[in-house]
Amino acid sequence: MSAAFFSSDIPIEDLTESQRKAVYHVDGPLLVVAGPGSGKTRVIISRIAALINSGVSPYNICAITFTNKAAQEMRTRLEGMGAGTSGAHISTFHSLCVKILRWYGQRAGIGSNFSIYDDNSQKRCMKEAVRVSGVDTSNFAPARMLGVISRFKNDLESPEDIKVRGDDYFMKNTAKIYENYQKILSDNNALDFDDLLVKTAFLLRNHPEVRSELNRRFKYLLVDEYQDTNHAQYQIARGLAIEHSNICVTGDPDQSIYRWRGADIGNILAFETDWPNAVVVKLEENFRSTPNILELADKLIASNKQRKQKTLIPTLERGEDVIVQDYPDDSEEAFSVAREIQKLIYDGSEPSEIAVFYRVNSMSRAIEESLIQKRIPYQVVRGVEFYARKEIRDMLAYLKVMVNPDDDIAFVRAIGTHPRGIGKTTLDKLAIYASENGIGLNKAAEKAHLLDSTTEAIRAKLTMFAAMLEKFRKDAEGEVAPLMERVFSETGLLEYLQTQGSEGESAVENINELINSAAEYDKQIAEPNLTDYLQTIALYSDTDAYDAKSGKVSLMTLHAAKGLEFDNVFIEGLEEGLLPHERSADNQEELEEERRLFFVGITRARRRLFISLARHRVMRGQYLRTVPSQFLYEAGFDLDQINSESSEDAEESDRIEDYYDSQVPQEAPFRVNELVEHMKFGTGRVKEFLNLGEDSIVVVEFSSGKVKSLMLKYAKLTKVNINK
DNA sequence: AGATTAAGTCTTTTT
DNA sequence: GACTTAATCT
Numbered sequence: 001m002s003a004a005f006f007s008s009d010i011p012i013e014d015l016t017e018s019q020r021k022a023v024y025h026v027d028g029p030l031l032v033v034a035g036p037g038s039g040k041t042r043v044i045i046s047r048i049a050a051l052i053n054s055g056v057s058p059y060n061i062c063a064i065t066f067t068n069k070a071a072q073e074m075r076t077r078l079e080g081m082g083a084g085t086s087g088a089h090i091s092t093f094h095s096l097c098v099k100i101l102r103w104y105g106q107r108a109g110i111g112s113n114f115s116i117y118d119d120n121s122q123k124r125c126m127k128e129a130v131r132v133s134g135v136d137t138s139n140f141a142p143a144r145m146l147g148v149i150s151r152f153k154n155d156l157e158s159p160e161d162i163k164v165r166g167d168d169y170f171m172k173n174t175a176k177i178y179e180n181y182q183k184i185l186s187d188n189n190a191l192d193f194d195d196l197l198v199k200t201a202f203l204l205r206n207h208p209e210v211r212s213e214l215n216r217r218f219k220y221l222l223v224d225e226y227q228d229t230n231h232a233q234y235q236i237a238r239g240l241a242i243e244h245s246n247i248c249v250t251g252d253p254d255q256s257i258y259r260w261r262g263a264d265i266g267n268i269l270a271f272e273t274d275w276p277n278a279v280v281v282k283l284e285e286n287f288r289s290t291p292n293i294l295e296l297a298d299k300l301i302a303s304n305k306q307r308k309q310k311t312l313i314p315t316l317e318r319g320e321d322v323i324v325q326d327y328p329d330d331s332e333e334a335f336s337v338a339r340e341i342q343k344l345i346y347d348g349s350e351p352s353e354i355a356v357f358y359r360v361n362s363m364s365r366a367i368e369e370s371l372i373q374k375r376i377p378y379q380v381v382r383g384v385e386f387y388a389r390k391e392i393r394d395m396l397a398y399l400k401v402m403v404n405p406d407d408d409i410a411f412v413r414a415i416g417t418h419p420r421g422i423g424k425t426t427l428d429k430l431a432i433y434a435s436e437n438g439i440g441l442n443k444a445a446e447k448a449h450l451l452d453s454t455t456e457a458i459r460a461k462l463t464m465f466a467a468m469l470e471k472f473r474k475d476a477e478g479e480v481a482p483l484m485e486r487v488f489s490e491t492g493l494l495e496y497l498q499t500q501g502s503e504g505e506s507a508v509e510n511i512n513e514l515i516n517s518a519a520e521y522d523k524q525i526a527e528p529n530l531t532d533y534l535q536t537i538a539l540y541s542d543t544d545a546y547d548a549k550s551g552k553v554s555l556m557t558l559h560a561a562k563g564l565e566f567d568n569v570f571i572e573g574l575e576e577g578l579l580p581h582e583r584s585a586d587n588q589e590e591l592e593e594e595r596r597l598f599f600v601g602i603t604r605a606r607r608r609l610f611i612s613l614a615r616h617r618v619m620r621g622q623y624l625r626t627v628p629s630q631f632l633y634e635a636g637f638d639l640d641q642i643n644s645e646s647s648e649d650a651e652e653s654d655r656i657e658d659y660y661d662s663q664v665p666q667e668a669p670f671r672v673n674e675l676v677e678h679m680k681f682g683t684g685r686v687k688e689f690l691n692l693g694e695d696s697i698v699v700v701e702f703s704s705g706k707v708k709s710l711m712l713k714y715a716k717l718t719k720v721n722i723n724k
Numbered sequence: 725a726g727a728t729t730a731a732g733t734c735t736t737t738t739t
Numbered sequence: 740g741a742c743t744t745a746a747t748c749t
Contacts, residue, residue: 067739094739119738143734193739260737360736423725541739559737581736597737620735620740 015046022250022281023047026054026220029241029275031268032250035312036297036603037288037565040250041070044222045077047248048088051220058087062218062240066225067543068092070563089218093233094193094539097200101191102535104210108203113531115190115400115407116538120393122146122192124409129181135173149178153194154230154262156201187440189406197232204239215243225563226251226271230262238274245275253308254301255600257559259593269308286312286603288565290319293609297602300635304592312603322609324574324637326628329616330366337570338370340610341553344568351377353567355554357601359579363572364555371553381546381556387537391497391507392514396534398487399480402473403531405442408434412441414469418496421461429453430462442466480533481519488515558601569605571598574613574629598631 015023019039022032023046034040044063052058065071071090078085089096102112117125126142126149133140152162159179165171185192191199204211221241223229226249229237241247249271256265272278286294291314298312327333341354356367364380371378386392397413404410415422427441433451434444444451448462472487488494488511497504497511521536522528543560554566558579573579579598584590602609617626628639 092739141734196739258738261739362735419726421725425725539739543738557737578736583736 015043016283016285018281018283018285019043019046021279022283023050025279025281026051026056027246029245029271029278030248031271031275031278031280032248032283033252033268033280033308033310034250034283035252035286035310036255036600037286038283039287040224040283041074041563043283044224044250045074047222048074048078049081049085052085052088056220058085060217060219061088061222062096062220063088063090063222064093064096064224064237065090066092066228066563067541068095068539069541069544069546070224071095072544092539093229093236094196095536097196097236098535098539100200100203100214101196104203104207104213105199107207107210108199110191110199111189113189113404114535115188115404115410116196116535117185117188117190117192117409118388118538120388121190121409125184125188125190125192126177126181129177129184133173133177133180135177139170140173140177145174145177145181148174149181150194151262152178153198154232156198156232156235187406188408189404190409194232197230197236201232201235201239204236211239212243214240219244220246221248223247223249224251225255227253227256227265227268228258228263229267230258231264231267232262234264234267245277247275254304254310254596255562255603257562257593257597257600259589265306282310284310284313285315287315288606289603290314290316290607292319292321293602293605296322296609296635297599300595300602300631301599303634304595306589306592319607322611324611324613324632326613326615326639328614329623330363330573330614330618331370333572333612333614334366334370337367337572337610337612338374338376340570341371341376341568342374344608345376349568350551351553352548352551354570355556355561355564355566355568355604356570356572357556357558357561357604358572359558359581359597361557367555367572377550377552379545379547379550379552379554381554381560382542386510386513387540389507389510391510394493395484395488395511395514396537398469398472398491399484399530400534401442402469402476403534405469405473406440408441411445414491415465417491417493420465420492422458422465426454426458426462442469446470476530479522479528480530481515481522483530484515484518558597561604562600565604565606567606568608568610569601570610570612571601572612573617574598574611574632575617575626576629577619577626578617579629579631595631595634 016039019042022030022043026047032040032043034043048061048063051061063071063074065074068091071092074090075086075088078088078090089099091099098116101110101114105112105114115121123142123146126146127137130137130140130142130145152158159175159182162171162175162178185195204214218240221237223237228251237247237249249268251268253265253268256263256268259265272280289297294312294314301307325336327336337356341351341356344354345351358364358367361382364382368378368380387396394413394417397410397417400407400410401414412427415427429451430441430444430448433447433453434441437444437447439447445462445466448459448466451459451462468491472483472490475486476483494508494511497507500507518533521533525532542557543562546554546556546560546564554564558571576582577585580591580594584594611632613626613628613632615626616623618624632639
C-alpha cells in the first residue's frame with residue numbers, strides 16, 4: 001500500500017492537532033463539531049484517504065454529503081489523489097436511497113423502474129388526492145397539504161399514525177388525504193422526494209437481512225452537515241451503522257438552516273447519547289475569514305438561546321472592516337452593489353471570488369439587471385430551472401412513460417406535448433376506462449380498440465400513440481442520448497416546434513442542450529441506462545448549478561451559499577420581513593434559524609463583507625417603506641449612525657420617496673386618445689379609461705387593430721412622448 | 725380539438 | 740407578476 005498520494009496531497013504536518021484527531025480516529029462513533037472555515041471538508045477527505053491508506057477497501061466506505069455538488073467535488077478531489085480511492089460511495093442521502101431502493105426495493109414492493117416525482121407532479125397528485133377525499137379545496141389547499149404531509153414523512157409518520165393521533169376535523173381529513181396521496185403515487189409506481197427516505201428507512205427497519213447486508217457493504221459511514229438531517233435521514237444513518245458503529249458525523253449546530261424541512265438540530269446535539277462511546281472533536285479555529293468578519297458573526301449568533309456555546313477562533317490577520325450600507329430603495333441597492341463589484345474587479349478581484357447572497361430568489365432580478373448594465377459576467381445559482389422548462393419536461397415525459405408505463409402523469413404530459421387530435425374529452429374517457437379496469441392510462445391506450453365511448457378515428461389515434469411508445473420501449477436499453485434524439489423526431493415534437501416561430505426555436509435549442517447533457521451522462525457512466533438517467537436528473541438541485549470555475553460573479557440565496565466561500569461577499573436586504581423573513585416572525589425557533597442563516601452568509605466571506613439594506617422595497621408590486629433588520633442591531637451596528645453618516649443619502653431617499661408619492665395616481669394617469677406603448681402589443685391609442693383607483697381598466701386600440709382592455713396595475717403601459 | 729382570452733390564485737428557503 | 744383554470748371563440 002502506497003502512502004505517496006497521502007503525504008503529497010495532505011501533508012500531515014499541515015493539520016492541526018484537532019484535525020489530526022478527526023482524521024485518524026478511524027474506528028467507532030466520532031462526532032466532529034466543525035465551525036465555519038475550520039477545514040472540515042479537508043478533514044473528511046483526509047479521513048477517507050487515511051481509511052484507504054490503513055487498508056480499508058474504498059468499496060466499504062460510504063460518505064453522505066448534503067448536495068450532489070459537494071459529492072461530486074469530493075469524488076474529484078479523492079480521484080486526484082491517486083488510484084484506489086474511486087470505489088468509495090459518495091452521494092447525498094437521496095441518491096443513496098435511490099440506489100438502495102433499486103437494490104432491495106422489491107422486498108418492500110417497489111419495482112426498480114419507479115418515477116421520482118418533482119414538485120409539479122407532486123402537486124398534480126395532491127390535487128387528485130384532495131379531490132377523491134371529498135373535502136373542500138379551500139380548507140385543504142393542495143400546496144399546503146404537500147407541506148404538511150412532507151413534514152409527516154420526514155418524521156416517519158404514516159397515514160395510520162396520523163389517524164390515531166387525533167380525531168379533529170383537520171387531522172382526520174389530513175390523514176385521509178395523506179392516504180389517498182400515497183395510493184395515487186403507488187398506482188403511478190412513483191415516489192416523491194420524501195418517499196425515497198421514508199421507504200429506505202422502513203426497509204432498514206423491517207428487513208434486518210437488508211440492514212446487515214448494507215452494514216457489511218458500508219463498513220465506514222460518514223455523514224456531513226449532520227445538523228441538517230431530518231428524522232428519516234437520522235434513522236437511515238443509524239440503520240446503516242448500527243452493526244459496526246463506525247459512524248463519523250460532521251456538522252455545526254450554528255449552521256442548521258433546514259428546520260422548515262424537518263431537519264432536527266437535536267440529532268447532532270444528542271449524538272453522544274445515541275452513541276455512548278462517541279469521541280468528540282471540536283474544530284473551532286477558523287482559517288477562512290478575517291477577525292473583523294468573525295467578530296461580527298460571533299456577536300450575532302450569541303443572540304441565539306438554543307445552542308452550544310462555541311467561539312470562532314480567528315487565525316488570520318485583521319483585515320478590512322465590514323461595511324453596512326443603506327440605500328433609498330431596492331434598485332439603488334442593486335445598482336450600488338453592482339458598482340462596488342465593478343470597483344472590486346477593477347482593483348484586481350476575480351469575478352469568481354465575488355458573491356451576492358439574498359433571502360429570496362425573486363431578489364436576483366434587480367441585481368442581475370444592474371450587472372447586465374455594467375457588463376459584469378454573472379451566474380445565478382438556481383439549477384433546476386432548466387429541467388423545469390416546459391419543453392424539457394415534455395421531452396422527459398416521453399422517456400418517463402417509457403421506463404414506467406404506470407406513470408399516468410407522464411403519459412398525460414406526453415400526449416399533450418403538441419396537438420395530435422387527442423384532447424381533454426378523450427383523455428377523460430380513457431381515464432374512466434382505465435379506472436374501471438384498474439389499469440394505467442398507457443395500458444388503457446393499448447386497449448383503445450375496446451373503448452366504445454369514442455369514435456373509431458380517435459381509437460386509432462390512441463392505438464397509434466401507444467404503439468409508438470411500445471416501439472421506443474423495445475430499444476430503450478443502453479445509451480440515453482441517441483434514444484432522446486429518436487424520440488424528439490419520431491414523436492413529431494421537433495417538427496411541431498419548428499412551426500412555432502422564435503419560441504419554438506429556443507425550445508428546440510433547449511432540447512438539443514438536454515440531448516448534449518444526456519450524451520455527457522452516457523460518456524461518464526459505465527453502464528448508462530434510461531432509468532438511472534431519469535432518477536439521477538430528478539435529484540439535481542439548485543446548488544448543483546454553481547460552477548466555481550466559471551469566472552463569473554455568483555448570485556444565490558443564503559441557503560444555496562452553504563458550504564461555499566468567497567473573498568468578497570455581499571448580503572442584501574437586511575430588513576425586517578425579509579431577513580428575518582416575515583413567515584418566521586411569530587416563532588422564536590424560526591427566528592433563531594433566520595439568525596443562523598445570516599450567520600452562514602457572513603461566514604462565507606474570506607476578506608470583505610458588504611451588508612446592505614434598502615429603505616424602500618417593491619414587494620408584491622407595491623413600493624413599501626422598510627424597517628432595518630433586528631439582526632443588524634444584534635451584530636452591533638448603530639443604524640442611526642449609518643443614517644447620519646450619509647445625510648445626502650437621506651435627502652436622496654426623501655427625494656425618491658416624494659417622487660414615488662407623486663406617482664400615485666391622483667387622477668386618471670391615461671387620458672382618452674393618448675398614445676401609449678405596451679411591451680407586447682406595441683403602440684396604441686387609449687379608447688377608454690375606467691378610473692377605479694388601483695383596479696383601473698384601460699381600453700386600448702393597438703396599431704395592429706386589436707382592441708384590448710387591460711388592468712392598469714398589471715399592464716406594462718407607458719406614455720409615448722410625442723415631442724421626442 | 726385546440727387556440728385564445730379572461731379571471732382567479734398564490735407568493736421563503738430546497739432534496 | 741407568474742401561473743393555472745375556466746370560459747369562449749374558431
